Amino acid sequence: MASVPPRRLSVRPPTPELERDRVVLRWAAVIDKIDYLSMLRLPKTPAGPSDADVRRAYRTFARAFHPDHFRAASQEVRDAAAKVFSAGAEAYGVLSEPLLRVRYLKALAGGQARPRLEDLEKATREDARAAAQPAAALAKTPGAKAHGERADKMIELGELAYAKAALEQAVHAEPGNAGLAAKLAAVEARLYAPRRGGRR
Amino acid sequence: MHAVRSPGLGAAIGIDLGTTNTVVAHCAGGQTAVLLDEQGANLLPSVVSFHPDGRTLVGREARKRRVIDAENTIFSVKRLIGRQWGTPEIDKARQIFSFQMEEGPKKQPVIVTRAGKLPFPAISALVVKRAKEIAEAALGVVVDRAVVTVPANFNDLQRSATRRAAKEAGLEVLRILNEPTAAALAYGLGTHAAEKLAVYDFGGGTFDLTLLEVSDDVVEVIATAGDSFLGGDDIDLAIEGQMVRAIIADHHLDPRTSVEVMALVRAAAEHLKIQLTKQELAHVELKSIGYGEGGVAIDFKYQLSRTQLERLAKPYVDRTLAVCADALRASKLDKSEFDGVILVGGSTRMPLVQERVESWFGRPPRIEWNPDEVVAVGAAVLAAMLTEKDARRPAPPPAAAARAEPRARTAAFALGGTEPMVPPAPKAPFFDMPGLPEPPPMLEQAPNRPHTEPPLPDGVAPMAPSVFPVAPTGDGPLLIDVTPLTLSVEIVGGYVDKVIPRNTAVPCTRTRRFATSVDQQRELMVRVCQGEEDRAGRNTSLGELVMSDLPPARRGDLWIEVSFALDGDGILHVSAKDEGTGREVKTQMRIGAEGG
Numbered sequence: 001m002a003s004v005p006p007r008r009l010s011v012r013p014p015t016p017e018l019e020r021d022r023v024v025l026r027w028a029a030v031i032d033k034i035d036y037l038s039m040l041r042l043p044k045t046p047a048g049p050s051d052a053d054v055r056r057a058y059r060t061f062a063r064a065f066h067p068d069h070f071r072a073a074s075q076e077v078r079d080a081a082a083k084v085f086s087a088g089a090e091a092y093g094v095l096s097e098p099l100l101r102v103r104y105l106k107a108l109a110g111g112q113a114r115p116r117l118e119d120l121e122k123a124t125r126e127d128a129r130a131a132a133q134p135a136a137a138l139a140k141t142p143g144a145k146a147h148g149e150r151a152d153k154m155i156e157l158g159e160l161a162y163a164k165a166a167l168e169q170a171v172h173a174e175p176g177n178a179g180l181a182a183k184l185a186a187v188e189a190r191l192y193a194p195r196r197g198g199r200r
Numbered sequence: 201m202h203a204v205r206s207p208g209l210g211a212a213i214g215i216d217l218g219t220t221n222t223v224v225a226h227c228a229g230g231q232t233a234v235l236l237d238e239q240g241a242n243l244l245p246s247v248v249s250f251h252p253d254g255r256t257l258v259g260r261e262a263r264k265r266r267v268i269d270a271e272n273t274i275f276s277v278k279r280l281i282g283r284q285w286g287t288p289e290i291d292k293a294r295q296i297f298s299f300q301m302e303e304g305p306k307k308q309p310v311i312v313t314r315a316g317k318l319p320f321p322a323i324s325a326l327v328v329k330r331a332k333e334i335a336e337a338a339l340g341v342v343v344d345r346a347v348v349t350v351p352a353n354f355n356d357l358q359r360s361a362t363r364r365a366a367k368e369a370g371l372e373v374l375r376i377l378n379e380p381t382a383a384a385l386a387y388g389l390g391t392h393a394a395e396k397l398a399v400y401d402f403g404g405g406t407f408d409l410t411l412l413e414v415s416d417d418v419v420e421v422i423a424t425a426g427d428s429f430l431g432g433d434d435i436d437l438a439i440e441g442q443m444v445r446a447i448i449a450d451h452h453l454d455p456r457t458s459v460e461v462m463a464l465v466r467a468a469a470e471h472l473k474i475q476l477t478k479q480e481l482a483h484v485e486l487k488s489i490g491y492g493e494g495g496v497a498i499d500f501k502y503q504l505s506r507t508q509l510e511r512l513a514k515p516y517v518d519r520t521l522a523v524c525a526d527a528l529r530a531s532k533l534d535k536s537e538f539d540g541v542i543l544v545g546g547s548t549r550m551p552l553v554q555e556r557v558e559s560w561f562g563r564p565p566r567i568e569w570n571p572d573e574v575v576a577v578g579a580a581v582l583a584a585m586l587t588e589k590d591a592r593r594p595a596p597p598p599a600a601a602a603r604a605e606p607r608a609r610t611a612a613f614a615l616g617g618t619e620p621m622v623p624p625a626p627k628a629p630f631f632d633m634p635g636l637p638e639p640p641p642m643l644e645q646a647p648n649r650p651h652t653e654p655p656l657p658d659g660v661a662p663m664a665p666s667v668f669p670v671a672p673t674g675d676g677p678l679l680i681d682v683t684p685l686t687l688s689v690e691i692v693g694g695y696v697d698k699v700i701p702r703n704t705a706v707p708c709t710r711t712r713r714f715a716t717s718v719d720q721q722r723e724l725m726v727r728v729c730q731g732e733e734d735r736a737g738r739n740t741s742l743g744e745l746v747m748s749d750l751p752p753a754r755r756g757d758l759w760i761e762v763s764f765a766l767d768g769d770g771i772l773h774v775s776a777k778d779e780g781t782g783r784e785v786k787t788q789m790r791i792g793a794e795g796g
Contacts, residue, residue: 016670019669019670020669020670021669023665023667023669024669026665027665030662030663030664030665033662034662034663038663038664039664041664041668055415060668061668062418062678062680062705063678064668064669064670065668066678066680067707067768068586069669071586082707082767082768083709085705085707086707086708086709086765087709089680089708090708090709092705093704093705116711116713117710118710118711118713
């Protein structure tokens with residue numbers, strides 16, 4: 001409030017609550033369009049935010065927007081808070097689930113701020129299925145197969161970073177192969193520290 | 201039609217609406233108290249009896265009539281609430297309960313009583329109403345809001361029926377809360393960054409073990425398992441059996457021939473069990489249970505030691521531990537991973553139970569709170585957390601005054617009454633991202649008028665506002681409600697497509713796109729069900745949405761987008777939109793609409 005020019009001081013400052021309501025309405029106006037990282041105010045780094053960052057950001061987000069805080073506000077503000085909160089919870093759900101997260105960050109890098117969640121989930125189910133198969137079996141061409149075999153060996157040894165590199169080469173060798181892309185996504189998801197003891 | 205919620209007019213309480221007993225508690229200023237009735241009792245039996253003289257009895261008075269007026273004395277409604285006619289639970293209850301049930305409108309069962317045919321929530325409402333009266337008498341103020349607890353495995357039909365019962369009793373339901381979560385709240389949940397808790401709830405008629413994971417203010421139910429016909433009553437029955445055998449042996453008299461004597465024996469059995477939680481040896485004397493030779497009244501003396509009791513109770517305690525093992529297996533966690541075990545329910549007062557739980561989990565369980573009361577205490581804590589947020593906030597000014605100066609603050613204080621409340625000082629936003637412009641100063645805008653974003657030119661991505669609303673300060677953990685069970689839609693072949701997975705934070709919204717499956721399809725039906733099974737038939741059906749008069753098209757050419765929005769009150773709003781024409785059909789699935 002100190003930075004407000006003197007001529008405006010005749011206007012009574014709004015109460016913190018009214019100020020808060022306005023911020024919520026501004027968020028609600030754009031929430032359907034913005035990406036999950038901006039929503040939770042996470043930096044857009046190449047590797048994506050860490051698991052701990054995501055959790056911390058969601059916690060701050062929830063404390064700001066949870067509808068419980070807006071019980072006594074007008075219906076419009078309550079609806080806006082519910083809308084913003086559910087979008088943030090969706091963001092958290094995607095960013096904290098390794099397979100979904102990998103798929104989402106890829107889509108985001110490709111310029112899609114909000115791909116359909118339904119499509120992401122579908123792709124993720126395919127990733128999960130592909131992850132169960134050896135990469136060599138997914139590859140069709142001899143070149144990709146060689147990379148796939150190397151990737152399988154690295155996975156066996158627990159060297160996931162090398163496995164990822166090998167799979168990237170396999171995908172490069174066979175760009176149209178959805179199975180290999182899914183296997184790569186699954187390995188990336190494993191590389192990213194699984195959420196709390198890997199229960200999910 | 202949105203009623204303006206009146207903040208802070210009356211008190212808010214926590215209600216543990218139990219199968220056997222109901223407990224009510226209140227929390228203010230960090231002090232939680234269980235509210236006692238006029239006789240100083242903390243437990244209100246969840247029993248309702250319709251007396252021939254037209255009175256409706258609730259609580260102890262009603263429980264006394266269980267034997268003499270069995271057909272009009274309703275108990276254990278919690279086992280039935282939210283269940284539809286024809287389900288196995290209702291069929292079983294019709295065999296074992298002495299009161300009559302029949303099918304009412306919309307497959308909702310009704311209980312046939314002297315006072316007419318009543319659906320289950322109406323019976324529960326009578327218990328809640330009595331709890332509200334107890335609270336009002338104890339607090340000396342009007343009570344108009346409450347947090348009501350339900351078992352973690354209650355589905356949305358059961359939750360919504362419970363909510364309706366509280367509403368019928370004149371309470372605004374702040375939250376329907378899981379019982380294990382309430383117990384954890386009473387023990388100051390959220391004091392650690394992340395913890396795993398096991399809540400062992402051994403009550404009068406049911407046993408539940410719930411594994412919770414608390415992190416980021418979110419309480420997730422990892423697994424819950426239970427036996428809905430295993431409780432302290434079974435141990436009473438075992439003692440009763442021993443006493444009956446003793447009476448037959450000593451006096452050549454079968455007490456089972458007399459309802460009144462059996463009621464006496466049952467009460468004595470429970471009394472012995474309770475005495476033995478503190479003593480090594482307990483006795484009872486039953487006067488004139490019959491008449492011997494020459495009309496001499498027979499008195500029966502019986503004594504039971506703790507060791508004898510434990511021999512009787514052991515099989516039941518073993519059964520609870522078998523359930524624990526099941527839950528643990530389902531969660532894929534190890535016993536050692538738990539940060540705490542909380543005991544809930546009167547039966548956990550037995551030293552045997554405490555010992556066995558301790559040795560099974562390998563750590564002493566927490567039992568500082570009275571296990572009968574801990575759930576109500578947790579509910580009261582949440583009620584206070586939710587309403588203190590309300591109280592701190594000014595009431596929205598009436599619509600007519602919305603354009604005037606912001607007088608809201610003074611108005612709220614006039615409403616709030618007793619003491620002046622100071623709104624918290626605005627906290628600085630927790631961080632500002634570099635590179636983002638400061639938000640435009642907003643002082644010149646009329647207060648409380650919605651801010652509308654100017655339309656964005658095409659091709660420009662909208663940017664998130666650079667600040668978060670300032671959260672109220674000094675609150676306890678923010679408890680984020682999650683869906684208890686997966687919400688799905690039925691797809692071809694009777695399988696399900698999981699739309700909102702369990703443990704999703706509420707409120708939430710999801711959409712699904714469906715294509716028509718036959719040529720010239722005229723109608724699309726969306727059947728919604730709830731549960732973890734892959735087959736729709738094995739889950740609980742919640743309702744359906746029909747979109748008719750579809751434009752003629754080949755199969756697969758017509759796409760319908762269906763959106764599912766679950767709001768904070770547990771109401772599912774389903775709407776379907778024809779992507780081609782933009783036509784929309786909406787339905788509100790107030791889950792389990794009437795009756796139930």
